[in-house]
Amino acid sequence: MSKQLHICFKTPLEHFTLDVDIKIPATGVTVLFGPSGCGKTTLLRCIAGLHKAENAQLRINDDIWQEPASYLPAYMRKVGYVFQEPSLFPHLNVTKNLLFGHKRAQQQGQLSLNEVSQLLGISHLLQRMPNKLSGGEKQRVAIGRALLSNPEILLMDEPLSALDYSTKAEIIPYLEQLHERLSIPIVYVTHALSEVKSMADYIVLLEKGKVSAQGPLKEMLLDLTAPLARFSNAGSLIDAIVSHYDKHYDLTEFSVDGGTVTVPGNIGAIGTRKRIHLSANHISLARTPANDSTIVNILPVTILEIDQASSAQCNVRLQLGQDSQILARITRRSKDQLALSVGDQLYAQVKGVSLVKL
Amino acid sequence: MLDAILLTLKLATLTTIILLIIGIPLAWWLARSRGLFKDTIATLVSMPLVLPPTVLGFYLLITLGPDSPLGNLLSSLFGGPLTFTFSGLVIGSVIFSLPFMVQPLRNTFESIGNRPLEVAATLRASPLDTFFSVVLPLSRNGLLTGSIMSFVHTLGEFGVVLMIGGNIPGETKVLSIAIYDFVESLEWAQAHLIAGGMLGFSFIVILSMTLLERNSRKVGDV
Numbered sequence: 365m366s367k368q369l370h371i372c373f374k375t376p377l378e379h380f381t382l383d384v385d386i387k388i389p390a391t392g393v394t395v396l397f398g399p400s401g402c403g404k405t406t407l408l409r410c411i412a413g414l415h416k417a418e419n420a421q422l423r424i425n426d427d428i429w430q431e432p433a434s435y436l437p438a439y440m441r442k443v444g445y446v447f448q449e450p451s452l453f454p455h456l457n458v459t460k461n462l463l464f465g466h467k468r469a470q471q472q473g474q475l476s477l478n479e480v481s482q483l484l485g486i487s488h489l490l491q492r493m494p495n496k497l498s499g500g501e502k503q504r505v506a507i508g509r510a511l512l513s514n515p516e517i518l519l520m521d522e523p524l525s526a527l528d529y530s531t532k533a534e535i536i537p538y539l540e541q542l543h544e545r546l547s548i549p550i551v552y553v554t555h556a557l558s559e560v561k562s563m564a565d566y567i568v569l570l571e572k573g574k575v576s577a578q579g580p581l582k583e584m585l586l587d588l589t590a591p592l593a594r595f596s597n598a599g600s601l602i603d604a605i606v607s608h609y610d611k612h613y614d615l616t617e618f619s620v621d622g623g624t625v626t627v628p629g630n631i632g633a634i635g636t637r638k639r640i641h642l643s644a645n646h647i648s649l650a651r652t653p654a655n656d657s658t659i660v661n662i663l664p665v666t667i668l669e670i671d672q673a674s675s676a677q678c679n680v681r682l683q684l685g686q687d688s689q690i691l692a693r694i695t696r697r698s699k700d701q702l703a704l705s706v707g708d709q710l711y712a713q714v715k716g717v718s719l720v721k722l
Numbered sequence: 723m724l725d726a727i728l729l730t731l732k733l734a735t736l737t738t739i740i741l742l743i744i745g746i747p748l749a750w751w752l753a754r755s756r757g758l759f760k761d762t763i764a765t766l767v768s769m770p771l772v773l774p775p776t777v778l779g780f781y782l783l784i785t786l787g788p789d790s791p792l793g794n795l796l797s798s799l800f801g802g803p804l805t806f807t808f809s810g811l812v813i814g815s816v817i818f819s820l821p822f823m824v825q826p827l828r829n830t831f832e833s834i835g836n837r838p839l840e841v842a843a844t845l846r847a848s849p850l851d852t853f854f855s856v857v858l859p860l861s862r863n864g865l866l867t868g869s870i871m872s873f874v875h876t877l878g879e880f881g882v883v884l885m886i887g888g889n890i891p892g893e894t895k896v897l898s899i900a901i902y903d904f905v906e907s908l909e910w911a912q913a914h915l916i917a918g919g920m921l922g923f924s925f926i927v928i929l930s931m932t933l934l935e936r937n938s939r940k941v942g943d944v
């Protein structure tokens with residue numbers, strides 16, 4: 365009961381009212397997802413105490429941070445906040461920036477300066493001034509600075525959006541490591557679906573200040589009535605374990621619930637766990653297993669649900685193996701030509717598998 | 723002449739120190755608050771920029787004089803009227819140079835923006851702590867400019883001094899008054915010496931300030 369975050373805010377914004385009342389898990393990454401200007405950043409600022417909402421209830425595990433009658437000022441809340449821009453203090457070098465919050469924390473956290481700099485790959489930068497760092501390095505220092513203040517919750521406001529494509533790619537592995545390493549909850553704001561897929565355990569969708577849907581990411585991706593399934597790049601996530609590496613063709617074979625999936629390259633040692641994203645657009649359905657196709661990943665599936673996503677396309681939710689489900693997107697014409705209906709046993713041909721997360 | 727030089731330096735130094743103490747909180751308040759009251763105060767602070775110094779000196783003479791209630795109060799505090807004393811001169815200089823301290827500081831404080839303050843707050847720094855560990859270090863340029871401008875401006879004041887300080891050697895006779903004296907008594911060589919000295923000094927001060935600012939701007943910003 366006490367191990368969760370109760371976040372309830374009501375505050376007027378420019379064009380609408382932010383009105384949110386949610387309970388989210390006290391572990392893992394919760395992504396606040398929505399279009400620009402939907403109020404997700406304001407919600408994060410409310411949690412940190414940077415935006416004062418009148419009508420509020422904020423409970424982090426057993427601690428009450430805000431109630432209609434009481435308000436803990438920002439500097440007394442144990443948050444780590446990573447802003448969109450790194451916002452390092454320009455007059456302090458990297459070490460002093462990192463230790464700014466560390467010195468002021470009442471209790472020292474589980475992480476030391478050394479550990480954090482190693483975790484984020486900034487050990488060689490400690491003596492530099494912020495203006496001698498690249499954009500990606502600055503943001504990593506900013507993340508480290510937030511972690512070292514021994515927060516009970518880490519809030520990240522689109523930490524990658526101000527960075528270019530290659531810098532993003534440089535930072536994402538560090539973020540994924542944080543996720544593995546930290547026991548505190550992370551609330552991550554983004555409008556990029558790719559970040560959702562690689563980061564989120566739990567997702568809250570915001571639209572014009574209101575929560576339109578929320579739940580564990582895996583379930584939300586498969587909920588055909590929820591907004592995520594309507595996205596052009598909808599897909600599903602399945603757990604996979606490396607089972608074999610074919611040296612001759614440089615292919616790694618994963619065993620997944622109900623079959624195997626082959627991915628180019630040497631991904632990792634046998635037994636390594638990965639999360640695999642299967643894009644709905646890259647899955648086609650057939651009545652018989654094709655043996656004259658170049659597609660190597662063919663999985664037996666059963667139709668659970670068919671939903672018309674647009675005038676041309678349908679989303680099909682499929683049972684894979686014992687406990688897994690995946691999503692396929694096909695044209696409405698194909699559905700009619702094959703006369704697909706719930707309960708049919710088919711073969712899913714998967715072209716395009718992307719690995720997300722360690 | 724040495725008397726006058728030392729007195730002038732003492733006056734300028736003391737004025738600058740007092741202005742730092744008054745100017746920092748005042749400029750911070752002006753930079754952070756809103757409303758008509760703030761605008762009124764900001765206008766009053768800027769008045770010495772446009773008023774003839776003699777007008778300022780005239781009102782100060784009246785306010786600090788023994789016939790006004792404030793003058794009376796100050797008299798009993800300082801053990802005598804402040805007009806035609808060094809203390810009176812300091813008060814006049816502080817008011818006269820106030821905009822030269824407050825304006826650059828206010829600009830600097832405004833340019834810092836909200837973000838560093840928010841970052842500091844999320845890193846457990848209280849507002850006061852933030853002011854000393856983030857705002858002031860980031861305002862180094864404004865503090866430097868404000869101090870130098872106030873100092874140099876005080877060196878050059880004449881009208882206010884003449885009105886409330888008069889011309890008492892060792893007490894209120896500063897360099898600008900000394901020049902006037904020398905010219906009046908046709909001692910051109912002496913006048914040249916002081917005038918040239920002040921010209922050179924001001925030039926060097928302003929130039930070094932410009933160079934310092936350029937340097938620290940290079941180190942500055944993220």
